[in-house]
Amino acid sequence: MAPEQARGRRDLDHRVDVYALGAIFYECLTGRRVHTGHTIHQLVHQIAHEEVPPPSQLMPGIPAACDAICARALAKDRGDRHMNCEALALDLEALLAPERAERSGLARPLALGVGALLLAGLTGYGVSLSLSAGPPTSSPGPAPSLSASPEPSHTPxxxxxxxxxxxxxxxxxxxLAELEQRISAACAQALEAGRHEWVERAKLVQARTxxxxxxxREATAYLDREQGSLSGEARERAGLLRVYAIMGQRSGWSQTVVELDRLAKQTSxxxxxxxxxxxxxxxNLASRWRSRNREERxxxxxxxxxxxxxACRTDPDFLSACLALASVLTRRExxxxxxxxxxxxELGPQDSRVPWAEANAFRRGAEAREERARDRYLELTRGARSYVRARYLLSRGWERxxxxxxxxxxxxREVAEERPFELRAHLGLSVLAMRAGEPERAKREFALAAALGPERGRRALTITERIRQDLRPDDAARLLQLASKALDATSWLEPLPKEHGRALAEALTLTVTGANYEEVxxxxxxxxxEPDDLQAxxxxxxxxxxxDLYDLAQQFIAQAVELGAPAPRVALLQADLAARRGQRVEALRRYRDLAQGEGVEAQCAKAELALIEGDLRTTAKVAAALRVSxxxxxxxxxLFSLASAAADPVAALMxxxxARARQGDLDVRALIAQHLAHMMCLNLGLRAWVPSEQxxxxxxxxxxxHARVVVAQTVLQVFQIERRPDILRQAETILARGIELEPTYPDLYLLEGRIRMLSxxxxxxxLESWGRFHELDSGRSLPRPDRALFGKxxxxxxxQLEQLFPAGG
Structure with missing residues (x-):
C-alpha cells in the first residue's frame, strides 16, 4: 500500500506500482519488510508518515546507489518518485552496468526485463549479483557474499x-546517538569476523538499554525493525523487551495482556x-480481577x-523472572x-524496570515505598519521554x-509536553500561576484544562471536584473564583450598544458554557x-x-442581509448552514464561490471546501495559517483538528x-472534533477510555x-468490542431521534442499514435504508466493509445491492 492509499486519496495512478516495486526491492535487499506494524492502525500510520530507514542502515555494505533508488521509489510524496516503472527499471539496470545507462535509445523491453530480473532474482545483497561490480564478463567468477570474511586478526x-x-x-x-554508534561498531566487527551470534547479542544490548x-518509543521502533533478524532465544528475549516497551509508552490494561498473551503463544x-x-x-490478569472475583484472582x-x-530456577540471574516473582509475592504478602x-x-542497579515494578507492586497500602520507587524511576529515566514517566511526574508534581x-x-511542564491532553497538568500549572500572581496565565491554563474535561462519570471527576479534592481550601476558593472568569464571553458584546446586551448576553453565556440547545x-x-443592530x-x-438551530439561523441571516451585512460574511454563514444540513452540493458551490475572494472569509471557505472534498492536507495547511493569523x-x-485527527491525534485533540478554551461550546464541531481525536488516541493506545461526558x-x-451520527458511530465501535445486543438498541434509539429531527440527512440511513444488518x-x-441513503445522496458509494458484510x-x-451501488462506483 502506497502512502496516498493509506491517507485515503482516490486519485491514484501508476506511481502506487512504483512504490510497490520499491518495497519489493527493499525487502530483497534487507530481508525484511518496509513497515513492521503489528496492527492495521500501526501499519497505516507507518506507511503514511514514518520515514523508511536506508537499506545500508540495516545491512552494512549495501551501496549508496541502492539507498538512493529505494529512497526515491518509496518517497512519501508521489511527485518525488520515479515517473513510471520504466524509469525505475533504468535506474536498476544502471546499477548493474553503469556504462550501459549512458547509451541512448535503450530498448524498453530490455530495460523492463533487467529491472524485473533484478527485482525477482535478488534474495539478499551479494547472494547472486554483485551490485557494486562492473559489467558482467563471459565467465563470471564467484559472487561476493557478506558471509565471506577475511581471516580474523584476533584470537577468538x-x-x-x-x-x-x-x-x-x-x-x-x-x-542515544552514542549507543547507536557503539552498537553499529560492534556489529561491524562481529560481521567481519563471521561471529553472527555476537551481532544478535549486540542488538539485544541496544534494545535492553x-x-x-x-x-x-525508540525501543519499540528498533525491535519492530530488528526482531525479524534474530533467532532462537534472542528473538524470544527481544519479544519480552518489546512488551516492556509497549507497556511503557501506552496506557491501557488490555494492550498489555494482548502483548503478553501473544508472546506466551509464540514461545514454548x-x-x-x-x-x-x-x-x-x-x-496482570489477577490485577484485573482484583475487585471482581477473589477466587479467580x-x-x-x-x-x-x-x-x-x-523461571528463576531455570536462570536465577534473569531479571525479568526475578521481578515477576518479587511482584507476585508482594501481592500475596x-x-x-x-x-x-x-x-x-543487585541484578539491575541502573535498570529502571526494577523501581517501575516495585512502584506498581506497592501501589496500594505502602505509599512511602511507592514514592521512593517512583522517584528512583524518574532519576534513572531522566531525559526520556514516556507514558510511565509522565504518570509518575504528574503524581509527584501534584504532591509538590x-x-x-x-x-x-x-x-x-514535562507532563504537558509529553501528554498535552493531561488536564491535571494544566490545572496544576494554573494553580502555580495563580500563586505567582499571574492571573492571565492562570486563566489560560484553567480554560485549557476545562476544555479537556470535565470528564463526568464513574471513571473521572469534574474540574470542580478535582479542585476541592486536591487543593487546600484557600487555594481551591481562589482558583474557583478565577475559573469563573476563565472564559468570559461578555467581552464579545462590548462593540454593541448597551440596550442590545441583556438577553443576548444571557444567550451567549449559555452557549459557551455548554447549556442544552433548547435553553439556548x-x-x-x-x-x-431587543432593537435591531447588525453586529448583534x-x-x-x-x-x-x-x-445547528437551523430555523433561527435562516431568520438571522436574512435579517443580517436586510441590515446591510458584508457579502462575504453572509456568504460564509449560508455555506456553513448548507454544509451542516447535509446539503453537500449546495455547500460546495457556495464555498467555491467564496474561496475565489480575499480575506478571512475566503480562507475559511478554502479550508471548509478542502475538508468536504477529502483533501486533508490542504485543510490542515490552510487551517494552520488561520490559527496563526x-x-x-x-x-x-x-478544522485543523478534523484534518489531522488520523495523522496526529494528540495535536488534533489539543x-x-x-478552540473550546477560546470560545467554549459556541460551535458544537469543537466538541465533535475533540471526541474524534480522542477516539484516534484510544485506537493508538494513548488513552485508556472514551470520556462518557463527551x-x-x-x-x-x-x-x-450529524451530532447523532457521531455518537451512533461511537456506540457501534463499542459494539465491535463488546458485541452486546443492548448496545445496538442504544444506537437504534439515537438514529431514530436523528431521523425524527432531520429526515433528509443521508448518513442516518447509511448507519440505520448497518445496524439492521448487524442486529x-x-x-x-x-436495502430499504440504503436505498433512502442513495436517494438523498446519489453521488456517494457504499463503504466497502458494508458491501462485503452484506454479500457474506x-x-x-x-x-439488488449491486443495482443500487455498482461495484465500480
Whole structure:
C-alpha cells in the first residue's frame, strides 16, 4: 500500500506500482519488510508518515546507489518518485552496468526485463549479483557474499573480550546517538569476523538499554525493525523487551495482556522467556480481577508464582523472572518478597524496570515505598519521554503543588509536553500561576484544562471536584473564583450598544458554557425583541449556526442581509448552514464561490471546501495559517483538528481543546472534533477510555443529525468490542431521534442499514435504508466493509445491492 492509499486519496495512478516495486526491492535487499506494524492502525500510520530507514542502515555494505533508488521509489510524496516503472527499471539496470545507462535509445523491453530480473532474482545483497561490480564478463567468477570474511586478526578469546567491552560501553552510553554508534561498531566487527551470534547479542544490548533508560518509543521502533533478524532465544528475549516497551509508552490494561498473551503463544511453555511471559500474564490478569472475583484472582496469582519460580530456577540471574516473582509475592504478602526485591536491585542497579515494578507492586497500602520507587524511576529515566514517566511526574508534581514544594512546575511542564491532553497538568500549572500572581496565565491554563474535561462519570471527576479534592481550601476558593472568569464571553458584546446586551448576553453565556440547545434556543429567540443592530444580528446568526438551530439561523441571516451585512460574511454563514444540513452540493458551490475572494472569509471557505472534498492536507495547511493569523477564531483550530485527527491525534485533540478554551461550546464541531481525536488516541493506545461526558454532551449541544451520527458511530465501535445486543438498541434509539429531527440527512440511513444488518434484520430492511441513503445522496458509494458484510450475510440479495451501488462506483 502506497502512502496516498493509506491517507485515503482516490486519485491514484501508476506511481502506487512504483512504490510497490520499491518495497519489493527493499525487502530483497534487507530481508525484511518496509513497515513492521503489528496492527492495521500501526501499519497505516507507518506507511503514511514514518520515514523508511536506508537499506545500508540495516545491512552494512549495501551501496549508496541502492539507498538512493529505494529512497526515491518509496518517497512519501508521489511527485518525488520515479515517473513510471520504466524509469525505475533504468535506474536498476544502471546499477548493474553503469556504462550501459549512458547509451541512448535503450530498448524498453530490455530495460523492463533487467529491472524485473533484478527485482525477482535478488534474495539478499551479494547472494547472486554483485551490485557494486562492473559489467558482467563471459565467465563470471564467484559472487561476493557478506558471509565471506577475511581471516580474523584476533584470537577468538581476544575478540570476545573486545566485543564484550564494546557492548558494556554501549550499555553505559550517555546518549542515544552514542549507543547507536557503539552498537553499529560492534556489529561491524562481529560481521567481519563471521561471529553472527555476537551481532544478535549486540542488538539485544541496544534494545535492553533503550528499555532500561525509559526510551520506549525508540525501543519499540528498533525491535519492530530488528526482531525479524534474530533467532532462537534472542528473538524470544527481544519479544519480552518489546512488551516492556509497549507497556511503557501506552496506557491501557488490555494492550498489555494482548502483548503478553501473544508472546506466551509464540514461545514454548518450558523456555525461560515463555515461563516469564506466562507469569507476567497471570499477574496482570489477577490485577484485573482484583475487585471482581477473589477466587479467580488467587488462581491467577498462584499460576503467576508457579511460572515465576520455575523461571528463576531455570536462570536465577534473569531479571525479568526475578521481578515477576518479587511482584507476585508482594501481592500475596509473602515474607520472602523482600529478598527477591533485594536480588532484583543487585541484578539491575541502573535498570529502571526494577523501581517501575516495585512502584506498581506497592501501589496500594505502602505509599512511602511507592514514592521512593517512583522517584528512583524518574532519576534513572531522566531525559526520556514516556507514558510511565509522565504518570509518575504528574503524581509527584501534584504532591509538590499541594505541599508548596519546589520543582512542581518543572514536573508538570514535562507532563504537558509529553501528554498535552493531561488536564491535571494544566490545572496544576494554573494553580502555580495563580500563586505567582499571574492571573492571565492562570486563566489560560484553567480554560485549557476545562476544555479537556470535565470528564463526568464513574471513571473521572469534574474540574470542580478535582479542585476541592486536591487543593487546600484557600487555594481551591481562589482558583474557583478565577475559573469563573476563565472564559468570559461578555467581552464579545462590548462593540454593541448597551440596550442590545441583556438577553443576548444571557444567550451567549449559555452557549459557551455548554447549556442544552433548547435553553439556548429559548434565550436566543427572546433576544430578538431587543432593537435591531447588525453586529448583534450577526452574533445571533453565529450562535444559531454553531449550535445547528437551523430555523433561527435562516431568520438571522436574512435579517443580517436586510441590515446591510458584508457579502462575504453572509456568504460564509449560508455555506456553513448548507454544509451542516447535509446539503453537500449546495455547500460546495457556495464555498467555491467564496474561496475565489480575499480575506478571512475566503480562507475559511478554502479550508471548509478542502475538508468536504477529502483533501486533508490542504485543510490542515490552510487551517494552520488561520490559527496563526486569527488565533481568536475557533474555526481554524477546529478544522485543523478534523484534518489531522488520523495523522496526529494528540495535536488534533489539543487543537480542538484550544478552540473550546477560546470560545467554549459556541460551535458544537469543537466538541465533535475533540471526541474524534480522542477516539484516534484510544485506537493508538494513548488513552485508556472514551470520556462518557463527551459522548453524552454532543447531542445535548445540538439537535442536528450529524451530532447523532457521531455518537451512533461511537456506540457501534463499542459494539465491535463488546458485541452486546443492548448496545445496538442504544444506537437504534439515537438514529431514530436523528431521523425524527432531520429526515433528509443521508448518513442516518447509511448507519440505520448497518445496524439492521448487524442486529440480524431482513435484507429487505437493510436495502430499504440504503436505498433512502442513495436517494438523498446519489453521488456517494457504499463503504466497502458494508458491501462485503452484506454479500457474506445475504449472497442471494447481492444483485439488488449491486443495482443500487455498482461495484465500480
Amino acid at each position: 578469546l581476544d575478540l570476545e573480550d573486545d566485543l564484550r567491552q564494546q557492548l558494556d560501553r554501549a550499555a553505559a552510553a550517555s546518549s 533503550l528499555v532500561t533508560k525509559g526510551h520506549y 511453555a518450558g523456555s525461560l522467556v515463555g515461563l516469564t511471559a506466562r507469569s507476567w500474564l497471570h499477574l 488467587e488462581q491467577h496469582l498462584e499460576s503467576a508464582e508457579r511460572f515465576a519460580r520455575e 509473602a515474607a520472602e518478597a523482600e529478598a527477591h526485591w533485594k536480588r532484583a536491585y 503543588v499541594r505541599q508548596g514544594l519546589a520543582g512542581a512546575e518543572e514536573d508538570l 434556543r429559548a434565550e436566543l429567540a427572546g433576544s430578538v425583541r 444580528t450577526l452574533l445571533r446568526a453565529d450562535i444559531a449556526v454553531g449550535r 486569527r488565533p481568536d477564531l475557533g474555526r481554524g483550530h477546529i 487543537s480542538a481543546a484550544s 459522548v453524552s454532551l454532543i447531542p445535548s449541544l445540538s439537535p442536528s443529525a 440480524g434484520g431482513k435484507p429487505s430492511e437493510v 450475510l445475504f449472497p442471494a440479495e447481492l444483485p
